Amino acid sequence: MNRVTKVILPLVILGLGALSMMVFLGLRSDPPPREHTPRPKIVQAYLVDIHPVATDITAYGRVVSAQPLELYSEVSGELMSGQVEFQPAQDFSRGDLLLKIDDRQARLRLNSSKSELLSALAMALPEIKTDFGEAWEDWREFFSGCDFDRGLPALPETSSERLKLLLARFNVYKLYYAVRDHEIVLEKHLFYAPFDGSILQVNLRSGSTARSGSLLGSIISLERQEVQVSLPASELGWIDDSRPVVLTSSETAESWRGRVARIGKNVDTRTQTVDLFVAVDQHGAPPLLNGVFLQASIPGRTIDSAVTIPRSAIYDDKSVYRVVDSKLQSCEVTVARWEVDSAIVAAGLNNGDTLVVEALQGVTAGMPATPKLSSDEGNL
Structure with missing residues (x-):
């Protein structure tokens, strides 16, 4: 065997082997593709219960006296002590002589x-x-x-x-x-307390000489206290002043009740809010300090047929997901009112609908879903 034959023969054998392999593979049929079945998504849901829903308005404000008074002298003379020490934070009772000006x-x-x-x-x-x-x-x-x-x-x-x-x-x-x-x-030489209260500020003390028009100090009433809150002008139409207001403090576990005493008629041009005053019912309630910051839960009008759902369950402010025949279905709803953590839906849902109440991401209508029903159905 010559040298050329030694080189060509292995190449021919390799080529024949490769060709045989290609023919063999071409004779095999491809297996049918496996059908992909998506797994149902488990979603938090509850059954819709249409019923009258009482709305609630949350606002914040400070306690103020309903009767703050500034004491001015209308006569001249030396200031003299009364029945109580005229000094800041001094409490007094109705009828006490706070101070007097020399009246001889x-x-x-x-x-x-x-x-x-x-x-x-x-x-x-x-x-x-x-x-x-x-x-x-x-x-x-x-x-x-x-x-x-x-x-x-x-x-x-x-x-x-x-x-x-x-x-x-x-x-x-x-x-x-x-x-x-x-x-x-x-x-005019005698200053008697017109109510139970406290001395807030002292401008002149006993022994000083008062002149006509001098500011002697200021006092506040502890008999009548109010909470002044600011509300968006759009909330005024929702207020139901026939029901009591609940006042709470973030610093204590105590609560107070009150009523809407009056509503301002002027809108703040900067904040577009209106002042509302809640008269505090102090009968049997713990004492309140002037200036304390409170949360006011103001009762609003009742919506006859509605359901309350989490805000996170609403998409684009107008649609929600329901589970229908084990699939997600999107539907439009009418939101009658937005509250702090929830929304009140007045139309678009029916009794017994399986409503998805969690925020979903990366889903589309028609996807398989398995509802995990909440025990607090229809009352979030």
């Missing part, structure tokens, strides 16, 4: 004026007894009731023109109203 000169002027009135009456009484016997007893009692340590009694009623002329001649009317004026001035 005012009392002297009042008593001097009373003395002039008594002198005029002493000169007029003999003529009243002689000429107007039927009025004598009333005017005698009035004279006896004019005491330097008590307020002036009311003038006896007089219908007789002649008696009025007599009283005017002795300046009885002029002196009477002069005394009343001095009594009013004396009252």
Whole structure:
């Protein structure tokens, strides 16, 4: 065997082998493709229960006094202590004397004026007894009731023109109203508490000299407290003021009840909100500090036929998924109201629908699904 034959013969054998392999493979038939069956997706769901749904408005605000007062002096003089120490955070009761302005000169002027009135009456009484016997007893009692340590009694009623002329001649009317004026001035020296409350701020302390128009301090009522909250103007139409408001604090487990006292008529141009005031019912409730931050759950109107679902179950603000015949089905719904974590659907769902209540990703209508029903059906 020559050298060329040794080279060509192995190549021929390899070629024949490759050709035989190709023919053999071509004679084999491909196996049929395996059919892919998608696995059903397990989804959280519940059965729809259409029923009346009471709406709720959540807002936040601070406790404020319904009766904040600033105390201004209308007279001049030295400030003197009352029945309670005039200092910040000092509590007081209705009728307590908070402070007074030195009233010695005012009392002297009042008593001097009373003395002039008594002198005029002493000169007029003999003529009243002689000429107007039927009025004598009333005017005698009035004279006896004019005491330097008590307020002036009311003038006896007089219908007789002649008696009025007599009283005017002795300046009885002029002196009477002069005394009343001095009594009013004396009252301005005394600051009595109009309610149970607390001293919020003190601008002048005992021993200081007050002038007319001086701000002495400010007080707040603890009898009537309110929570001032701001609401979007769009929420006003939902408020049901016939039901109580529930107030809660994030710092304590306590709660309070109240009622909608009034709603502002002005919209804040920056925030487009309206102020609403909730009067706190304090009967048997724990005390509230002025300025405490509270959450207010304000009752809203009831929607007659609706269902509450999680916000996460709604797609594009208008559609949800149902499970129909073990497949996902998309349907459009009408949302009557959006709340903090939920939405109230008023149309688009029927009683008994299997509604998907979890947020789904990467799914399409028609996909197989197996619902895992919640135990709290229709009431999330």
